[in-house]
Amino acid sequence: MRVVAKFGGTSLGTGDRIARAADSIATAVADGHEIAVVASAMGSTTDDLLEAITFDASEPDRAEIVSMGERTSVRMLKAALAARDVDATFLEPGDDEWPVVTDEYGEVDAEETRRRASELVSVCDETVPVITGFLAEGPDGTVSTLGRGGSDTTAVMLGNYMDADEVVIVTDVEGVMTGDPHVVEGARNVGEISVDELRNLSFRGAEVVAPSALSYKGENLAVRVVHYQHGDLLTGGTHIEGTFENLVDLRERPLACLTVAGRSIRNEPGVFQSLAGALGEADINIDVVASGLDSVTLYVDAEQAERAENILHRQVIEQPAVASVTVDKPLAVIRLTGGELPTQPGVIHEIVEPFAAARLQIHDLVTSATSVAIVVDWDDRERGLELVQDLF
Structure with a gap:
């Protein structure tokens, strides 16, 4: 050997x-x-x-x-x-x-x-x-x-x-x-x-x-x-x-975007746990998560949107740290997974620029260690997928 x-x-x-x-x-x-x-x-x-x-x-x-x-x-x-x-x-x-x-x-x-x-x-x-x-x-x-x-x-x-x-x-x-x-x-x-x-x-x-x-x-x-x-x-x-390869994937089913707003909720311990936990107990999977200082955005299957909204609304009523929940759908998520992404300076710019040139709105861009999730309108999913595939 x-x-x-x-x-x-x-x-x-x-x-x-x-x-x-x-x-x-x-x-x-x-x-x-x-x-x-x-x-x-x-x-x-x-x-x-x-x-x-x-x-x-x-x-x-x-x-x-x-x-x-x-x-x-x-x-x-x-x-x-x-x-x-x-x-x-x-x-x-x-x-x-x-x-x-x-x-x-x-x-x-x-x-x-x-x-x-x-x-x-x-x-x-x-x-x-x-x-x-x-x-x-x-x-x-x-x-x-x-x-x-x-x-x-x-x-x-x-x-x-x-x-x-x-x-x-x-x-x-x-x-x-x-x-x-x-x-x-x-x-x-x-x-x-x-x-x-x-x-x-x-x-x-x-x-x-x-x-x-x-x-x-x-x-x-x-x-x-x-x-x-x-x-x-x-x-x-x-x-x-195994081995690692660059993959571009389009989620087959539409997503709904549920945004929970509240003043400085990112600094409130346990808020995200309670929101995600309530959805988990109802067997609703969270596909993508994004957060800001005053909001948490949870993306779930569009078919689960109404039930998820009601569950999160109960959390809004029970928790003084959060004020309101809204829903937006249908949306699509395109994922780019690649081990070299974090080591490529300017890679996010390279991803975003073609969308701007094509006048396609990006609703959210969520990055992890080795992947990027791009959220777009459901009707823009095929064109968005082509743009990412052309890059990678």
């Missing part, structure tokens, strides 16, 4: 942890597996180096400075493997075999990186390549970086381009947890999680796998997250399932 194993900064934070990482790699090699390693900077080295740059440094100089963390890690890990009689070679930008390259715009040159990664495969049965994560090489030979979480990106990208069977992300948590174990009690490991679910968690602060990395996960590439104390690269942890 061909495996790309990425060791995060915590898992390489001390000499003992580097030794533990080397032991797990040596065991996998002894069992006949082809292993390529991606190493992050030890501990908080990258942050420490960035904090030390208190002067006006150019971007190329900054990249060279922060690259020293990863450059040190690969040397330490290569030496630890050699001490275990494992043939290993460290790779960093500038080496002839270095795989990750960018174009003149600083974006990963997928074609050239794939070509170099495929060449790297040919040496994996003889040696363990230990590759600096986070770093790339520009067309002029200068060092650049892949951004925060770039070591994850390096690992999953190389796993994809090297036709690996699995990418193993070795970190300081037991895979993906039900909650932050440093904050909540009883947090437990989630055995499986979809790419969609994990990307949403990642974009909202869950530091497990960098969102940029998951865009490189293909259907046939397994990705797993394990704790550095586990000691076995090939078992345990959380399996990340």
